[in-house]
Every structure is written in structure tokens, then in C-alpha cells.
Amino acid sequence: MEQQPLELFPFLANTPYTEMTLSKGAWMFREHEGCGRIGFVIGGSVKIFKEHSSGRSITLYRLGPGDSCILSMSCAMANPIHQASAVVEEDCRVLTVTTDQFRSLMERSSEARDYVFGLFASRLTDVLLLLEEVVFRRMDERLASILLEHAVRRGSDEIHTTHEQLAEEAGTAREVVTRVLREFVSNGLVIVGRGVVTINDRKGLARIGR
């Protein structure tokens, strides 16, 4: 799994960077914070999300190896404030560069620019898709999709998570997750236990989640 630092980001070759390890639960940045360094993920995963004073949250997307943080870049290039928070989900190795180094890299390297444009475009696409889901789709459909995504990411139909965490991911309340899961159970789509949801009928879930 572990890669040489520059395999994923060859355009960083002539830029001074710092390699570091972040362990699960560490904050990469918080919403409304200014920008320190720009991170390029080599291994592990990072969850990008928004939270609200009511205590609810919603997950926007995740960073994996080869990703880097468009929100920090956005801070560096234009809007000086982070628009969401980032926390490490699985222990992470990241390269970081300063905002100045990043800006100069953007001037020098057309490869780096292509990478960043592509990243901007795909994050914008992600967020627009999420917005569409939130506005137009029902909770059972969204939760079905989320469960399937988890199964794919972890390569297992046993998803180790709590109703609370699923609610934070979907942007809803725990009680709603409980209700929807109860419905899924009674249709034989999943089996639930304390801290674990096991998918029992992938195709059935996929029919709901589209």
C-alpha cells in the first residue's frame, strides 16, 4: 500500500516538502480556520465534512492516496478561510508544502496545474452531486448508497459503524438512521448488531440506492 512519496505527485519533485504522519482522529484543519500548509495524501484516508451548531454533520467526500486538499488550495489562492473541516479516518501519510511554495509551483509547473484543475473540477462535481442527493432524494435511498459505498471501500459487507456515525455521514439524525435501518432489516436487506451493519442483499439495496 505504501508508496514512494513522489510516485503519486511527480510534480512535487523540485519543491521542498515535509513528510508527516497523522493518526486516526487527528484534525487536518477546521472550518473557518486560515490556511497553513497544503497536504498531499500518500496513504490513509481523510474525511471532509461540515458540522453545525445543532450537532448535526454531513460528510462531503474523502481523500485517499493521490488526493490532496482542494479546500486548502482554495484558501491559498483566493478565499482565505477553510469552508469545511477535515479529520483523519485511517492513519495517514501526507506531504505538505507551504502556501508560498504551492503558489510558485502553480506558476512553474503545467503538470501541477493540470492536476489541480482536475481536482477542482472533480470536487465541484462531487459536491454538486451531493447537493442534488440531499435536495431531491429520500433518506432511505441515500442511506442505501452510503452503505454500499462503505462495503466497496472496505471490501466487506460487514460495516463497522454506529447509527450515530451513519447519521453524521448522511447529514441527518441518529433516530432517522435507526428508523430507516429497521425498515431495511424488515425487508431482509441488512442485519444490524451493536456497532455493525451487515449487508445481506446487495442487489436489493442497490435497487433502492440507484
Place this chain on the structure above:
Amino acid sequence: MEQQPLELFPFLANTPYTEMTLSKGAWMFREHEGCGRIGFVIGGSVKIFKEHSSGRSITLYRLGPGDSCILSMSCAMANPIHQASAVVEEDCRVLTVTTDQFRSLMERSSEARDYVFGLFASRLTDVLLLLEEVVFRRMDERLASILLEHAVRRGSDEIHTTHEQLAEEAGTAREVVTRVLREFVSNGLVIVGRGVVTINDRKGLARIGR
């Protein structure tokens, strides 16, 4: 109001472009379409929105003079499909360039790149803010904000729009707009007529809309 073509986009000076006029109601592009030319708005306004098979829609943001279409650029640089639709709200003058010309411009001009980065960042910010509103805030709060925005944009407390149009903007149903407006009326915040909503108490609305 009308500007010389290149005042707003000086970096287009050495790029062949086509100037054109689009009248109210014209489509700039539709969701799921590929990308033709990239538009730079000189005058008028364009509404960017998502629609759903159920008939509901939601407005993402608007383009005015000096703006240009990040979604088309995103198409040109990476993801080949538009992620939303665009329709002219007020008669528009736009400059357009081909995707090839745009790509070459990105290589040549650091001013153009700065402009596009800034645009990407601010649209991403807009969309994240909208997502936050949709997920966490109530309809009366959002509608209050929308009414105030309209008043500011048009410079008048008399907003000429229908419940249907407000619903499309907010991503909800007409009936919901009717209900919320009835509430506003009974609190003396607005006065409603056929095809018009008049703001009667800006501060009251602002308290609700934050």
C-alpha cells in the same frame, strides 16, 4: 452598464473570441450536455441550477458581468459533462471561446489562471454554503434570505416573482413557499400580491434569515 468587451476580461486580448447576445429564457447549456464554448459574461445575468425528474429545481448561483462559467471550464479541463443547467435571466452579452482556445489560454496566461482559480474557489465556496443551508436550515430562514437577496440585487423591496419561481430557487415545492409566505404575512414581514412579494420589514426578515 454596458462595458467594452475586454474591460472585464483583459486576459482575452490575444485570444480569438465571438461576441454574442442571448435573450431572456435562452439556454446557455443543459445538465449532462457536453461542452461547446466557454462563456464570459459582459452584461445581463444567467441562472445556474439543477433540476430533477420530479419537477423540482434548485438555483445554485448566478453569473453577472465579470463572471464566467466554471462548469463549462470544468468540462473543458476534466469532467466532460455539465453538472447543471444554465438559462439567461436578463438579456446577456457574452464573449465565447472554444475549449481548445481556453486550454491554450490557461497555458499562456498567468492572469487567466489566477482568474480561473479564483472563480473555482468562489463557486466551490458558494456551493458549499448552499449545501450547508439546505442541510441545516429551515425553509423560512432560507426563504427570508432569498427574498432579501432579490431585494438587494434589484434594488427594490418589490420583488416580481411567483411562488413557483421562489420554490424553484429554494429547491422546494410551491405549496411550501405559499405556507411560509402566509406566515410572513401574518407577522407583517411582507405583503403578497399576484406575482409580487413586497418586503415590509427588512430587519424582521433579516432576523429570520440571519
Place this chain on the structure above:
DNA sequence: ACGCTGACCGTGACGACGTCACCAAACCAT
């Protein structure tokens, strides 16, 4: 002036979702 038509608005009923308050069961540390 009259009636037609389409756009616009109002409303009640009901299901889906968010919130609150509270309780029950499972797990954990000592």
C-alpha cells in the same frame, strides 16, 4: 361585455424527516 383559457394561488390530508425526552441494553473499567 362576455366567456374561455391558462397562470397563479390556497388548502387539507398524509407520508417523510428532524427534534426532543426518555429509557433499555450492551460494553467497559475498576
Place this chain on the structure above:
DNA sequence: ATGGTTTGGTGACGTCGTCACGGTCAGCGT
């Protein structure tokens, strides 16, 4: 074992989305 914490279950109620109406008004043709 016991007390505290984490997780899950539940009923009640308010908000929102959907459906099926029905009513009102503006504009238009005759």
C-alpha cells in the same frame, strides 16, 4: 459485581414534500 458510558429504541410532535383538489385573476378573442 457495579457503576458509568456508549449505543440503540421509541413515542410525540413540528416541519417539509406530495397529492389532489378548487378558487381567483389577467389576458384574449369575439
